[in-house]
Amino acid sequence: MNKSWWKILSFLLLVYTIVAGFLWEVPRLDILNETIRNLYFHVCMWFGMMILYGISFAYSIRYLRGFNYKYDIYATHFASLGSLFGVLGYITGAIWVSVTWVTQSGQSLGTVLKEPKLIGAAIALLIYGAYFVLRGSFTDMDKKARVSAVYNIFAFVMLFPSIWIIPRLVGSLHPGSPGSDSGNPALDQNDLDAGMRMVFYPAVIGWTLLGIWLATLRIRLQLIRDKSITHEA
Amino acid sequence: MKLKSINHFFAFVLAMFIGNSAMAQSAQGPEMADLMRSNGKIYIVVAVCLTILIGLFLYAWTIDRKISRLEKEK
Numbered sequence: 001m002n003k004s005w006w007k008i009l010s011f012l013l014l015v016y017t018i019v020a021g022f023l024w025e026v027p028r029l030d031i032l033n034e035t036i037r038n039l040y041f042h043v044c045m046w047f048g049m050m051i052l053y054g055i056s057f058a059y060s061i062r063y064l065r066g067f068n069y070k071y072d073i074y075a076t077h078f079a080s081l082g083s084l085f086g087v088l089g090y091i092t093g094a095i096w097v098s099v100t101w102v103t104q105s106g107q108s109l110g111t112v113l114k115e116p117k118l119i120g121a122a123i124a125l126l127i128y129g130a131y132f133v134l135r136g137s138f139t140d141m142d143k144k145a146r147v148s149a150v151y152n153i154f155a156f157v158m159l160f161p162s163i164w165i166i167p168r169l170v171g172s173l174h175p176g177s178p179g180s181d182s183g184n185p186a187l188d189q190n191d192l193d194a195g196m197r198m199v200f201y202p203a204v205i206g207w208t209l210l211g212i213w214l215a216t217l218r219i220r221l222q223l224i225r226d227k228s229i230t231h232e233a
Numbered sequence: 234m235k236l237k238s239i240n241h242f243f244a245f246v247l248a249m250f251i252g253n254s255a256m257a258q259s260a261q262g263p264e265m266a267d268l269m270r271s272n273g274k275i276y277i278v279v280a281v282c283l284t285i286l287i288g289l290f291l292y293a294w295t296i297d298r299k300i301s302r303l304e305k306e307k
Contacts, residue, residue: 011290018282022275028263213293220300
């Protein structure tokens with residue numbers, strides 16, 4: 001019980017997110033209207049993804065330092081939960097786009113989806129998809145763990161150009177690009193409404209903790225399954 | 234009678250989403266779901282989402298406990 005306080009915290013934060021996220025006042029803006037509330041859900045998926053991929057990256061480095069098989073399991077499952085969050089973020093973003101970026105000036109959803117930010121996000125997710133393909137293609141366990149740990153480091157580093165840098169260089173409809181005033185709208189003091197920040201940051205923590213919890217469930221299952229290998233570790 | 238008002242509510246929600254861009258500029262500034270809030274039905278959405286959230290957490294919790302039991306067995 002004393003070790004599960006953060007699971008309860010995650011639950012409470014998500015209850016708060018839903019209640020305050022639906023009921024509190026938000027800024028009244030054209031085009032966005034009530035959809036600005038997606039900030040508490042869509043954006044949190046990407047924040048959670050970055051954190052989960054970051055944890056996975058750290059465990060991959062840790063694996064390469066001592067070749068402890070346990071850390072390879074950690075890295076895999078944090079990466080898979082990160083990918084789940086990324087896919088959810090992509091889908092929710094596509095839904096959001098379909099009502100805010102598609103205007104009366106004749107674009108179709110198909111043209112809007114050729115956006116630099118969306119292509120960058122798709123590339124990032126595909127790079128992580130290749131991580132799992134790579135893992136699946138090895139029969140030798142040590143080789144699998146070693147190669148995929150190195151690849152995981154590459155994949156994490158590739159996140160930055162593909163979803164943060166390139167969309168901001170070439171311009172994008174997504175907030176945070178050269179057309180708008182801010183570098184990182186979710187973190188900028190002047191860009192995000194103070195009331196929304198009161199819900200947004202707890203929401204990020206809540207969703208991330210949920211992702212970590214689900215990842216640890218999968219890790220613990222795998223550790224039980226592979227007990228003969230990791231026993232001495 | 235009750236069914237009719239529910240139908241009206243759904244029709245309103247639907248119209249709000251479809252007609253969003255068409256009637257965006259009204260006299261009072263950007264349109265928000267004020268009616269949805271004033272008749273209180275947004276609370277239904279909150280209740281539905283909370284129910285799903287509670288269900289998902291209970292499910293994860295039972296899996297967590299099962300794994301804990303497996304870990305103890307050795």
